[in-house]
Amino acid sequence: MEKIVVVTGANSGIGLALCDRLLSEDGRLRLCLACRNMKRAEAARATLLVSHGSARVDLLHLDVGSAQSVLSAAEELKARYHRVDFLYLNAGIMPNPTVDIRAFFKGLFSRNVINMFATAEGLLTQQDQLNSDSLQEVFATNLFGHFLLIRELEPLLCQPGHTSRLVWTSSSNARRSAFSIQDIQHRRGKEPYSSSKYASDMLSMALNKHKNQQGLFSSVICPGLVMTNLTYGILPSFFWTLIMPVIRGTESLDPRAKYHSLTSGLGTNYTEPRRMDLDDEMTEVFFSKLLELEKEVRRNLSKKTADSEHYQQYLNEIQ
Numbered sequence: 001m002e003k004i005v006v007v008t009g010a011n012s013g014i015g016l017a018l019c020d021r022l023l024s025e026d027g028r029l030r031l032c033l034a035c036r037n038m039k040r041a042e043a044a045r046a047t048l049l050v051s052h053g054s055a056r057v058d059l060l061h062l063d064v065g066s067a068q069s070v071l072s073a074a075e076e077l078k079a080r081y082h083r084v085d086f087l088y089l090n091a092g093i094m095p096n097p098t099v100d101i102r103a104f105f106k107g108l109f110s111r112n113v114i115n116m117f118a119t120a121e122g123l124l125t126q127q128d129q130l131n132s133d134s135l136q137e138v139f140a141t142n143l144f145g146h147f148l149l150i151r152e153l154e155p156l157l158c159q160p161g162h163t164s165r166l167v168w169t170s171s172s173n174a175r176r177s178a179f180s181i182q183d184i185q186h187r188r189g190k191e192p193y194s195s196s197k198y199a200s201d202m203l204s205m206a207l208n209k210h211k212n213q214q215g216l217f218s219s220v221i222c223p224g225l226v227m228t229n230l231t232y233g234i235l236p237s238f239f240w241t242l243i244m245p246v247i248r249g250t251e252s253l254d255p256r257a258k259y260h261s262l263t264s265g266l267g268t269n270y271t272e273p274r275r276m277d278l279d280d281e282m283t284e285v286f287f288s289k290l291l292e293l294e295k296e297v298r299r300n301l302s303k304k305t306a307d308s309e310h311y312q313q314y315l316n317e318i319q
């Protein structure tokens with residue numbers, strides 16, 4: 001039977017490489033590239049078709065950072081497909097990253113050096129902002145938009161007698177200490193990326209608890225350090241070429257494991273499951289906070305729609 005696979009943020013980097021790999025592994029699947037920029041999505045589709053001429057590759061407009069776009073995209077998916085077998089929650093951002101050079105040199109001569117290169121602990125901060133739904137942009141893009149998408153797609157993902165799988169592109173930068181259950185959007189801190197990735201680890205576990213009985217399974221992967229637009233936003237490409245030989249040697253892909261992609265000092269690639277630092281109680285509280293926030297965002301969206309309809313009506317009346 002044809003498998004339907006949806007990948008968010010599929011037009012570049014890890015998402016595009018993943019699509020290429022999926023098509024190489026299974027020529028019968030039907031792939032849907034869910035992207036915010038349709039020109040880039042077209043280009044990605046064309047690239048995939050060069051090496052997989054007979055592949056079925058659909059495009060879908062989806063801005064995971066906008067609740068309205070997520071709802072529209074989910075409607076479109078429900079109209080197009082009867083079921084989704086795999087949903088890869090891959091789109092992600094790290095806006096305005098800053099590397100703490102002092103911390104880097106301090107870390108270089110400490111016992112923590114390997115961990116520092118593998119996880120960027122203490123090295124990276126970002127500047128976040130509010131999006132059009134008044135949510136923190138990193139939280140909205142990396143986590144909440146995906147959560148809303150899953151909620152909307154439940155009819156396609158949770159079907160009797162059928163198993164579907166969610167796969168989150170998480171990160172070794174996901175850290176419990178960057179996340180606060182009192183501030184799930186990370187409004188106050190300087191590590192929104194790390195917080196959002198820890199939140200996705202927790203959400204994956206909560207979804208397993210709540211949805212496994214309905215045939216929906218979730219897992220998280222960690223691709224290691226990959227040269228993509230995201231990493232070129234941290235340091236320019238020539239810099240990476242210089243430091244990559246150093247980083248390579250230390251690089252870091254059951255519901256409680258994160259699948260780390262690793263490279264040995266000799267350059268051999270392998271994957272290793274590692275247990276995540278998760279707290280069952282906090283995960284449950286987080287899940288209920290997300291459900292509350294979902295209600296609030298839906299209320300705000302309905303209000304916005306009603307307001308613009310009233311305004312349109314008023315304009316019609318005065319004309």
Ligand SMILES: NC(=O)C1=CN([C@@H]2O[C@H](COP(=O)(O)OP(=O)(O)OC[C@H]3O[C@@H](n4cnc5c(N)ncnc54)[C@H](OP(=O)(O)O)[C@@H]3O)[C@@H](O)[C@H]2O)C=CC1
Nearest residue numbers: 009012013014036063064065091092171225226228229230
């Ligand atoms: N590179 C790395 O070392 C690591 C990356 N990751 C994670 O991997 C994932 C992919 O990132 P990577 O490939 O590195 O970086 P890229 O910037 O190449 O890819 C990110 C993708 O997400 C898309 N995207 C961003 N914002 C939105 C949005 N609002 N709606 C829809 N799509 C969006 C981008 O689209 P557009 O082209 O339009 O910007 C792009 O296709 C991210 O979740 C990242 O956090 C995890 C660990 C390490």
Ligand SMILES: CC(C)=CCC[C@@H](C)[C@H]1CC[C@H]2C3=C(CC[C@]12C)[C@@]1(C)CCC(=O)C[C@@H]1CC3
Nearest residue numbers: 099104116117118119120123171172173225234
């Ligand atoms: C000479 C100098 C200033 C070196 C700095 C190296 C750092 C920029 C990298 C060391 C570990 C890297 C890392 C990431 C970004 C770049 C580093 C901090 C990620 C945070 C990128 C995105 C991820 O999801 C995880 C990566 C972990 C390691």
